[in-house]
Amino acid sequence: MDNSATHQSLDTQGGYPGWLNNFVEVYQQLSTDNLDLLERIYHSDVLFEDPMHKVHGYQNLNQYFAALYSNLSACTFRINEVIPGDEQAAIYWQMQFAHPKLNGGDPVSVDGHSHIKQAQGKVIYHRDYLDVGAMLYEHIPVVGRIIKAIKQRAGQ
Template sequence: MKYDVTRENSTPMPLWLSNFVKIYQTLSTDNLELLATIYHREVTFIDPIHELKGFDNLFQYFQDLYENLVSCDFVISNVIAQEDQAAIYWTMSYQHPKLNKGNVINVTGSSYIKGYEDKVIYHRDYLDLGSMLYEQLPVLGKLIKLIKNKAAN
C-alpha cells in the first residue's frame, strides 16, 4: 500500500515533502523528468555506493540506474517529519535480469532528507547493500549469506 500524504489525523506535510513522497511512489523509467520537480539544483545525494552533488549528476545517476532495470518501485511505509527535514522508511522492489535469476528483489531502507526552497536539497539513503546487490550475485551471494549466518550464531 502506498503512503497516503493526506491521511486523516496526521500533521500536514510541508509541500516539498508531500511532493517527494508522491513522486517517489510513482517513479519509473518513463517519468524520470519528475525528479526535477522534487530535487533542488544544488542537491547532495548519498547512498552506500555514491556521493553526488548537483541535480544534473543525480539525474544522470537515475538514468543509468533505471536503464538496466526491468522494474523498480518504492513503497513508503512511514514518514517522520519536522519543518525542513524528514526520515522516510521504505521498501524498494526491483528486478534486474542479471540479479536473483531475474526475480524481484525487496530491500528495506530509510532516507534522511532536508528541504530547501520547496525541494529536497539533501538526500541520504541507508540500506543493506549486501541484500540489495552482493547477495543477489550467484557465487558471491552464497558466500555472503554463509558469513552472515556464521556471524549470527
C-alpha cells in the first residue's frame, strides 16, 4: 500500500455547503504525506475528539495528526455517505491504514463516522466514532486473540 490518496466517486458538488465540500474533498485526498491540507478545513479554535484523544486548537490537532501519521506507512479515507446540513453534518467513512506493528504490516480497514460543525466556513467541532478494538487491539498478536474470543463469546 502506498501513501497516495484514495479518490472515490462521491459527488462533492451535490449541493453541499462550501465548507462541507472542502472537508469531503480534503479527506478523500488526505494521506501520510499531505497533512498540510488540514489547514484548509479546520478552524483555529477547533475541538477534535476521537475515542482515544481530545484536542483543542488547530496547532494541537496538527501535532496530533502528525504524530499519528508518523507511525503509519499508509492511511487513506473513503467517504461513503454524507448527511449534509448548513451548520453541521454526519460523514460515514472507511479508513484504511498500515502500521508496521499491527496486522503484520498489512492494511487494516475500519468503518466509522464523524459529526462535524462549522463556524466561519471551517470545521470548529469534529468528533469521530469508531471501534478502537477493530482498529488496534484486534491486530496486536496476543491481545487480538483475546479480544476476538471475548467478542465471539459475547455473541453467543
